Amino acid sequence: MDFKEVKELSSKYLFQNYGRIELSFTHGKGCYLYDASGKEYLDLVSGIAVNSIGYSHPEWVKAMQEQVAKFAHVSNLYYVEEQAKLAEKIASITPGELNRTLFVNSGAEANEGALKLAVRYTGRSKVMAALNGFHGRTAAALGATGQTKYQASFEPLISGAY
Template identity: 45%
Template structure:
């Protein structure tokens, strides 16, 4: 039985709560860099899961690995040790700065930022967070507080107290805002949704030094820049900067 795009849209409209404006395409299958819609039309997929899952579609090795794990153990909790998680953590440890010695596992980038907010608040005892203009860190309430875009923030205000936004790439503005009340400065090494904005040389290192001087923590959001997307395993390597999180 053939399925049309209109039938898919009508079915979804009855049950689904949308959070983004969808494109008029219903994806049915994919292979490599190509995807096909329900009408059989092919597209080159340049979305890569919002830029964080650049693995293509249905690569035989990946399909086999998923099938093998699903046939061995599908789900458990953090109450138990598991070898796949340990294997992954050790691989991540090998590509991160030596000073970063622990990994916190999450399901999404937003959860990673929420975890970072809680960690920095707990570690410093402070509640002031600093973000940058045009930044994007996720859509949960805590992460929204760190987004420097009114289109995302405004519908949900008031958000977390003591959150300030400074111009991205402006080291002097960052230095002026980081003080002894600051828990953390949260920044993307290269802004993604904000327009693929690259900071000037020395910016990240200067922010790191300002954070150290004030006893604040530096959080680098590498959700879209990590795992080789800028030519290094992590974008922080380009400036040899070591964050706290």
């Protein structure tokens, strides 16, 4: 597909919740992305958010292919060997008594979990958040996000974040 077709299809079938840059990429390699004409772009945002691993590194490709050949995703309702081993490895490199991991799907979901943990641990119903910080677009995370441009359409916000 050329850029115009990708843009039209996206406009028709995707929610327009982001202001998009007028680019469409066909593939990536290392720290570079490529458009349909083959033009190379240095990706200074490293993918995005929780997926900053670059593109097409042979070791990542091999590991992902091996895992997908077994299964791509299994519910947290089951015991999963790979998940348990990764949690053990994370515990081995974190300081002090930080020895448990909660695997989630996004930064907003991680922040929701952190907010719930803070309320449960302290018994308090209010938390402090970074001035102008971005903590996600989910309900509680949006309340902690310090940027009115993300909050305005969803007011009144869930209270308790300052």
